[in-house]
Amino acid sequence: MTRKLYAFNGGIHPEGHKDVSNAAPIRSMPLLARYVVPLRQHIGSPARALVQAGDTVLRGQRIAAAEGYVSTAVHAPTSGRVTAVELHPVPHPSGLYDVCVVIESDGLDQGLEFQPLDWKALEPSALRNRLRDAGLAGLGGAVFPSYIKLNPGAARGLDTLILNGAECEPWITCDDRLMRERAGEILQGVAVMRHMLGAREVLIGIEDNKPEAIAALRAAVVAGEAEIVTVPTVYPGGAGKQLTYTLTGRENPAGARSTDIGVQVFNVGTAHALYRAVVLGEPMLSRIVTVTGHVARPGNFEVLLGTPVRDLIQAAGGALAGASGEVVGGPMMGFDLMDLAAPITKAVNCIIVKDRAHFPARAPALPCIRCGACARACPAKLQPFELYWFSRAKDFGKTQAYKLFDCIECGCCSFVCPSHIPLVDFYRFAKSEIWEREQHKSGADQARARHEFKEFRLEREKQEKAEKLAAKVAENRARDASADPQAQAKHALVQAAMERAKKAREGIAPLNTEHLPAAAEKEIAEIEARRHATEAANQETAGRE
């Protein structure tokens, strides 16, 4: 059972620190008095709240529904009363607030009756809709709604389904513990995935620094169900594209999806959540989170989504003296937490409490010396130094020419940079600027189209009005000219009267018009001119009619 593995370009070997948290089994947390459940826990549009302040909810009740295609539902983690649907701190690098459902627990933890899904009998699209309503999103970090990825799409089945158990980021051990303790459940989830995608082959990639997890899965797997592949420990070996390359030798062309090369990648945690959603019928209410670093009892916890980070750190024995902040995610790709009140979401796999020894302040940056170390380390085979210069100069066209969007922001380049330049920060800046510009562009295009349509509409209305008027005039004229002798006689009478009046007017000479001063003469001349003009105009109109 030896499979040829492929080594991707670059990568780094940071200190693992996995043993800090991977020894103890997954612990559960006591029920809290209050949960804060954000509506935006996934990539895409936020879910639409189905509850409001004052409502009572049960554990597992859907409190927000998927809104739009790239979206997924959100559920109540326990029973209680909704006290507010309001802006609240969330785990996000910006520190901005987002809309959350705040649930005051009633302490009873009453749940809905969960119905297992008959996944073999269900229509694929019906099954996917159930998964969307179960709130399933990828737990590897991107939190992409899983129901979309579980759609095999047009005709041809998938070549390879890859389960990502590499967990390459230092400090994080939640997937490791999950694989050790719940290998059977993961494999049941994998079976559902395979059924939905029609995958010919299933590979579970695990880095060789997790021998216990590998052993546990090998013990649980049935021959032919899936192949457990040990991959070398190198960061970022657990990134989707890199793991795909390691296992299959297939590379994503720039901008392509993994399904374009016949591969779909899921995190092992997602497979476990899928097992729960399908086999137990339970929506996504919790996930495994690593709490590690400078805390009293580091380890992994089964955490209800919506648990404030402060309470989670408390459950791990609290931060030790000398703690210097918290990181959400790993040290390579994570970000600093701004507010301990922020809740755990589907995206949060790890909370690291920092101390100065392990997380020293960033050294001041020096100018780039063009050493090329970043290019040698880049797993996406990009040229980070070029991207850095262009991002710094805000030359976004050039950054795209150098394939900025193939950058996975893994942080290898910043890690190896001898000048300590925060390279990834520049790429993130450039990416969000480009996204904003694209948004502005499409907004402007829409505005242009709407404006042009409005002008077209006004013109059309004007034309329609003119046509209507012309039609009416024509109709009147036709009626006048036609048959009805009475109307004709009347018309002739009116005409004759008008003629007479005109003649009479012409015969009258105005009084007191002799020997006037020049100013008065001039005024009279002007008035006469105006009168003639009006008469001429009147006659013209009459003639037209």
Added chain:
Amino acid sequence: MLSAILVMAGIGLVLGGVLGWAAIKYRVADDPLVEKIDAILPQTQCGQCGFPGCKPYAEAIAKGDADINLCPPGGEEGAKRLAELLGVEAKPLGEGLEPKPKSVAVIDDQTCIGCTLCIQACPVDAIVGAAKQLHVIVASQCTGCELCLPPCPVDCIRMEVVKEDLASWKWRYPIHAMRRVA
């Protein structure tokens, strides 16, 4: 000698014919420069440049009747891109023109009398309503041009600056300590 002249003349005629045919067949109907300028303009249709919309301003720039720095919503950046397109010197925004933060109009539903004047003024049809019915602005379509403010007889429309939220948040330009060398 004669055959050479005939051959050369023949080639000339054929090529001339091809060129003439191509000139008719592949004629560019519109002035592409206007389109290119219009693509850079932000399409707010606000008229702050003194022209009744972005397209007329683009036409004026293309003719050379208007300067490139008259568009406040486009800002310095827009002027810079126009300068690049036209191969002229970039310059700061014209006198008295100040870019404003992106805003949308909001109708106060307590005050609106349903007169439809703002609906007629809106250049992008972003206001929904009918006579004697409450009018509402479709925020996602509002360009923030402020053209609906003056016609409102009861002053019930106000401009609200669009706040940053998680969806519109951007990574900032990295500011990091640099060590002084030498």
